[in-house]
Amino acid sequence: MASNNISVLNALDNARTQWYHVTAIIIAGMGFFTDAYDLFCISTVSKLLGRLYYYNSSTGKPGKLPHSINNLVIGVALVGTFTGQLVFGYLGDKLGRKKVYGLTLILMIICAICSGLSFGYSPKAVMGTLCFFRFWLGFGIGGDYPLSATIMSEYANKKTRGAFIAAVFAMQGVGIIFAGLVSLIVSKIFLVYYAGPAFNDEHVFSTEPEADYVWRIVLMIGALPALLTFYWRMKMPETGRYTAIIEGNAKQAAADMGRVLDIEIQADGDKVAQFNAGNEYKLFSHEFVRRHGRHLIGTMTTWFLLDIAFYSQNLTQKDIFPTMGLTNKAENVSALREMFETSRAMFVIALLGTFPGYWFTVAFIEHIGRFYIQLVGFFMMSVFMLIMGLKYDYLRNEEHKWTFAALYGLTFFFANFGPNSTTFVLPAELFPTRVRSTCHAFSAASGKAGAMIGAFAIQNYTQDGNVKKIKKAMILLACTNLMGFFFTFLVTETKGRSLEEISGEDGGYAEAEMTAKKPVSQSDNWEENSRNYG
Template structure:
């Protein structure tokens, strides 16, 4: 639910930004619908990404220093508070309203940033090696649900206001083309992002610290065994001597020579692939509102009222997300433990590059309304292979490749590199294509195809993690092949003994049936 909230808060701004332009930047002298200036539009869309990058590094570091759970609740409170405040943005002029909005969205992004490394790290440290990838991918797949709901909520609210209040008559001078009720709509859309965060807070606080952090960082095998025994509902005994052996063989810090010798290549690989992926992914998501008219999914701003434009933009965003974006995440969940992270990422990058290159080279042909469904199909397939590909695996791999003492920080650095790529997409690519110029969109698509193929080759810097314990992957086990949850916090009974006890208990309970 944390990741659902993250995605909703980040992507709901896309349909909202057009409505903000219609509300606050209408100029009667032009006789045309209002539009956010380029620089203002970029900042409204991109400021949360700046906050996310900062929050990832800050909370990722704290997650390793203070513990995963202690920091986890703080990020949720910050997200909920800033989502509400974003909807209450105030001011005596358009600039001051948007300035207040950008202030709160920066801190909203700051809280979202903390959720990235902590969610991935907590899930990886709780899961077993056979299903770990699927569980981490399932957490990330909630991003797809959040994007779907960002479009759905915006679509429903704009439609409700259109139906309840009725669209004002559309006249030539456009005076009534922006309904005043639109000022309520964008605020409600942003404030609703607080609801799932608040609903999740209780369960997040009831979650104990991960056994790996308690055992390997705090050095308390007994407490780790008690916590994990409570979670798994079995009796577990901790082995303090084994924990001490693990710590003695892994007593090196981030940025030390030993770290770079063991994990430097992997860190470069996870950071570079996430950076390159997010250039394309966020460019696509944040510039959807400009591409939709070309695809024939929305009408031109001059032909519809403000709320009608928001409804059509949200509807197109919802359809693309539901049919193209959403399935890819869950394909990853289904196949990541069968195909592996490495090959899913390679294929995803390659296919994204192919589809974007086709769209770039054939854009003049595809933008014709007679071929809009071909364009929509190619656009949707790009999203599908982003999510059944590097958008999911770049989240999973940093949570598995690095040792416990720096796992949260390394994931945060990788995610921050991704948000740097997202800012290139938001401030660079989105700005470049802001005016909807066909030539610029073609060049942007070809550029994104190139970044994806570079990401394909950078994938060779990482390694497959499927089917191995975290300690084996990171080298914390000293080459013994055992994981901390299998060795240091070992169960009282073997699997066979537990099965025999369970069957004996079952026989007593059911009369031997």
């Protein structure tokens, strides 16, 4: 039974882009805004935590978080995210996308606030409390990955589905910008109005007592966007594909989607039952492995390799910036001044390098395709990281620091106009409805496993700012990106086709299998693209 014979699926695939699609992007995207803010704002305050809680008067140097504590503070949210992705991804297929969608926001709201209220009678106790709440914060963040991607893919029409899913993920870039911007503004306010003029002198080495409020405020602000989104997320109906295909309630699916698309849709109960009869194989069954095993390996490996580099770069910025000369060394500035400079550098890199890449993907993903954007992105990341690694001694000199900054920013640009976006899009399109959320969760969790390597291994290796170590790390990351380039050949192009056609659920698996042997070329879809885009 072809999916285009089922009215509700046909209506979703061919619906004109309308206001409801925009609201769905905003509702799902604000979750990713919150995710990125909560995950990356810790980079702006971690040095401040060291100066507040680990100052040793005998050394006469600014305090630093011990390596083990720093790794936990930075990386524990990633462990929570990894776990949350697997749990909520599974629940999204078993209980429904909407039923567990609001729970992720509740966790993020509560844990963001509690992270800022971390308490204890000793530095170790404060860090322990902070890590506890950031683990559960990450757990909620993890659920947003498979649920948001699956919901957006199942709501979207087939002509603009990739752009819609990429737009949801692009809110991560906005969240990273705001992580730097909010930290910059809050630290500047305290510098100007509370610390006094002496602390604005770049050569005064001090830790302002008011700084203890700063990191708490920055962390708690992460609850606001999630709080503002909660009501609208609860108003969203269950996706028509889940209601019809998994719950078997074609009548309810037609009513829900007819209401949001403002059209009348037939129920087609008998056709849906016939459709489901041909797709009863279980996850990791022989049939699943035969049809989708190669794609699952492809989405998991590419996301894993990408996140080793992506999170290594984002979470180690604070250590690389002084070496690049973009911020002063800790010995020469006060604690809040150091946070201000770190946040400013992070904001500029994100605004000029990270942010544009996401939206280039949104603009071009339906023209170029997921496959080629991912290939080119991995390749260019490898090139720029290899140049920075091989020429690090030359680039780190004061007169070349802006060349270094440009190369560093370009790696972020091609990560986001590349695999960081497409590894999120592809798992939401390649797999059957009954296991779509779970397969996306496996892929995303594989990515977070790579992120943990970046947070615990790469960051620990480069934390002391040793030039040789940073150089070796850059070369290693160039190699992981090159591996991602080759593993991309395990996935296939998905643009311009319905979800059921891509997954073979519509009975056309043999044709889909033949299509999967090579990516769809630009020339193959030239005529269709001409119709789609005028």
